[in-house]
Amino acid sequence: MSILIGRDTRLVVQGITGREGEFHARAMQAYGTSIVAGMTPGKGGQTALDGTVPVFDTMQAAVRETGANTSCIFVPAGGAPDAILEAVAAGIDTIFCITEGIPALDMVPVVEVVRLTGARLIGPNCPGATSPGQAKVGIIPASVHREGNVGVVSRSGTLTYEAVQAMTDAGIGQSTCVGIGGDPVIGTTFLDVLKLFAADPDTRALVLIGEIGGAAEEEAAAWAAEHLRDIPKAAFIAGRTAPEGKRMGHAGAIISGGSGTAASKVAALEAAGFRVAGSPTELPALLREAGYRG
Amino acid sequence: MSILIGRDTRLVVQGITGREGEFHARAMQAYGTSIVAGMTPGKGGQTALDGTVPVFDTMQAAVRETGANTSCIFVPAGGAPDAILEAVAAGIDTIFCITEGIPALDMVPVVEVVRLTGARLIGPNCPGATSPGQAKVGIIPASVHREGNVGVVSRSGTLTYEAVQAMTDAGIGQSTCVGIGGDPVIGTTFLDVLKLFAADPDTRALVLIGEIGGAAEEEAAAWAAEHLRDIPKAAFIAGRTAPEGKRMGHAGAIISGGSGTAASKVAALEAAGFRVAGSPTELPALLREAGYRG
Amino acid sequence: MKIQEADAKGLLLAQGLPVPDWSVAHSPAEARAAAESILAGGAERVVIKAQVLVGGRGKAGGVKLAGTADEAEAVAGSILGMTIKGITVRKVLVAAAADIVKEYYLSAVLDRAARRILLMGSAEGGVEIEQVAVDHPEAIITIHADPLLGLQDWQARDLAFRMGLGGHLKAAVGVARGLVRTMLANDADLVEINPLAIVRETTTDGTIERLVCLDAKVTLDDSALPRHPGLEALRDPDEEDPADARAREAGISFIRLDGTIGCMVNGAGLAMTTMDLVKRAGGEPANFLDIGGGAKADKVATAMALILEDPKVSAILVNIFGGITRGDEVARGLIEARARQTRSVPMVVRIVGTNAAEAADLLRAAKFETATSLDDAAAKAVAASRSMGTSTGAGR
């Protein structure tokens, strides 16, 4: 088992004929992900990935013709909110939006529509998710993964790779690794992902990788304290040494006042039973200390 | 029993300090309707109807302080869509909007929000509803009613009074009379009201009063044919002699092509078991012919 | 409210839609000048179109081509002054004749049943969409704009692909969004482009094809006119019956018909019912007239004057069911109106509901003929008209 993506994933890649879209679609297909369709307005009737994937003009057609249930969006920022809404309207359950640089206010109505329709949006500006051995959607390098039973959730891109690589190197595999994205307005939060992991029988330990700014880690920790007591948990928070009031890239890590600091996040996670690492490389050892035997 | 309003109705009148609002609120109160609050921004803290009704600045406050569950709106057209949304947000279940002259496109998002939240909006541009002997909300003259068991639904104002008066004069009382309003975009249709009547044990016969234009009567008839077979039903359609292509007042009665004509409505209603009157005065006799013994 | 093609095009242009240039001419000389300028600009021919608010002007000969300024003047001369469905043509639109590759239909309309804006498109443009709906319903593509978000780009693309406009995708999306924008900006019930056309144009870089709006029809929501003061100016006085204008200004809904029995009623549904019952009693209504809710004496007097202006009217039926409207107010208005009226026509008055008793007293004192039931009132009015009809018939 896994969360969000797995053997049942039937993926449509929105923007498959673009440079990024094609490159990563190829990598996903090579990993074994079932890519059933591509979608680029005006390229309907063509094929992609050496003739293996039909391309459609509209999501409606892609879903109708191929039964796609998951989408991955590589559309430029100007068109990405529309691409998400098109996927929702076409009945896609799980939508990964990789696109970065979407104006934050554009996402406000989009996440509301997603919420109202009951679909799930991961991102935007996220690296996607991998359920090792089953499917990979997005841009996380395949090489960092190993099959296993630890659920990983992170709001960073490359930091996730670093942490997952450390686990894989230590022989600890993952059930699913999810990058939720670092934009101001995102579809799926740490808490949402923890809830999914809690319901997944094959996820037997958790790793949460956070950053300074906001209160999403604290919110997730509060829930975990109540609902995920008996599962080994480790975490890492980036930005412990970041100076207050400076904005560290568009991850949106802003420290204001006493909330959103690394200290408050670490305290909340430790109170919830997470072992908090000083470096991503310590995560495997902490999981083992917490009782994980995977 | 009754539909929409009854003994449990706790009414707040939005725009109670206006000329129309006050006049009709007084008539509703005189009928026995429980008016628990009035609402006019800037008049919070005052009272209305000779000190019997507290006035609030916001619907949130009105509902919190009085437990109002129903509202009746007499706000001018420019502010009425906002008044509906405020009532919805405050948790009002049933909203009657009497206001006429609201631009149609203003209502498009409003009816969608009402739908999404599960509230019920009657109108706009409707005369309201009366459950004789229990409560009266809106502007239908109290004198036309009589307690009884016939459910009446109409999209006209004064034509409704005419029809109800005819029934009352013939000794046939009503469970609830509902005017759904004649505007292009309304919250509650004939069909919606028929469904409510179908679930009301005290409604034992039905009268539907329609007009040329649109297909709402046909839609209601189709449903009635399936779900309201065993109940005496009569109907009247106004505009049998209206010339094609002429617009008869802002009831929005436009005949275009073959649909929406009086003939098509009469045919649909007769097929569904309605006895269709040539004059409103014939309705009582037709109900009796159909087996009504109230 | 309907507006002229030229005004509708102006609204589209204001929203950035591709509408080729046009001029409006009120005389053959103006049409000639417009044609000269267009032909000098490189156009081979001009099209001259009657500006009237009724459909079918093409069939009626109200749309013609001209290849020279002389011809344009002559053609304009033949169209100006002609009568189309009872409307005299007083102005024409002059534009370069397009080199049409293919015609489409596209409109945005308020769908009352769905309570949303409906976009309707077809690859069968240039013909009446009602006919397409009958002959090839499958050729009509529809999509509802989201009621909260408006028309989304993907919806517009979907529509364009299904209409066969995939080759002009960006332009088609722009037009579809522009129609909805035009609708929202002006509170229009309908914005229709027929034909929307791919035309061939010669530029310095050679021949190109582009998508343009060759005709435009817009109807406005009367309820919203107060908040668009600029749009009220588009009302065409040439095509409005002066009686209609007076009724509108008084807040009265009034439609003149062909019969002999004038009707004054409060409420549109009851007014139609009254007409139905007049007809059922063997008479013919002379008009539809709804004095609206809460009518006061002066409004009643105006309504009476409107009815009496029609020489065909040989009897009047007043039917008022008082709710907001107070019966005594109406009675006073009737008495006042009768005092002023120059023509003597029998009148049957029925006033029930709010303050009906006071009304009855006033009417009795003023010796009006009254009725209690609506059926009775209709029968009495028809009878009165018949007796009058004989005399007026003899007088003719």
Add this chain to the structure above:
Amino acid sequence: MKIQEADAKGLLLAQGLPVPDWSVAHSPAEARAAAESILAGGAERVVIKAQVLVGGRGKAGGVKLAGTADEAEAVAGSILGMTIKGITVRKVLVAAAADIVKEYYLSAVLDRAARRILLMGSAEGGVEIEQVAVDHPEAIITIHADPLLGLQDWQARDLAFRMGLGGHLKAAVGVARGLVRTMLANDADLVEINPLAIVRETTTDGTIERLVCLDAKVTLDDSALPRHPGLEALRDPDEEDPADARAREAGISFIRLDGTIGCMVNGAGLAMTTMDLVKRAGGEPANFLDIGGGAKADKVATAMALILEDPKVSAILVNIFGGITRGDEVARGLIEARARQTRSVPMVVRIVGTNAAEAADLLRAAKFETATSLDDAAAKAVAASRSMGTSTGAGR
């Protein structure tokens, strides 16, 4: 992106908000001229405010009143050129001093957690809202604008009543809606009015009270700047470090800090982690630098130049986890940058992920010091800095 008060007021004014007139002066003489005109217009005093993009300018003496043109010139002279939190004041805003009856606070901000626009108001205006939040959290009124419909009138009224602005309801609703409009029109993250004030004004009809925006703060969403070309012009070159401008143009996130170890990383989270590990290893990072995804050789060279410009930098740590970014591209950029660099600083390079093997070959051939684990890389960089630190320390 932060913009100056005067520019923020311009954006508010464009949305129809009540903002009293102002002038911007770059010299005491300009300030004098502005004051003369304002005083001639009937104002008793003018206020002169330093235009800097940092808070606390009032406390720092950057906001002063003047009663005459002479005084205005002198006050402007004292403010212009002063340093507030490291920023030199190069311009001042001059406006009529308001006769304030009561001050309020009102802002619209993107609430990331709720994923909606949050309106935040308080009757405790004119002071720092952060302080109000600590001292009297109950004095802060919040309401979320509807994510689909925007801020509704009833929401704005509710806010106004709860802020105690019921006496200026219409004006308060107008301001609240205007803030949201300003936010949406410009893709702002924050639009803040502090104080929003009821002021007394003398008109020909006597003294009136009205609600006005006396200060304004707007921050813009950097992601949306490409679609607002006009707003890019509001970026204040006076307050931007030239290095920041170059980083921005190259698409690099760069923040200079006080340490000695330059960091070049791909990804903001990994960059912060790298800084954390440098500190953990006993060093101090000289900067935060995220070269972003898919960085090419020239971007790497620009990043290197930015780091080396800082004379404090005594060692460089490059940490790249290739995903979209290809390790060999980064390696080539590093080799190229080193060839051009004038200052010799030890460098520790760690490249893993996509094309790491090719990168390793290139780096080995070019004799770079490399590391495999991040902890190891941090330790090596700190060690290298320490050995350099002694020598540079001696050189000072």
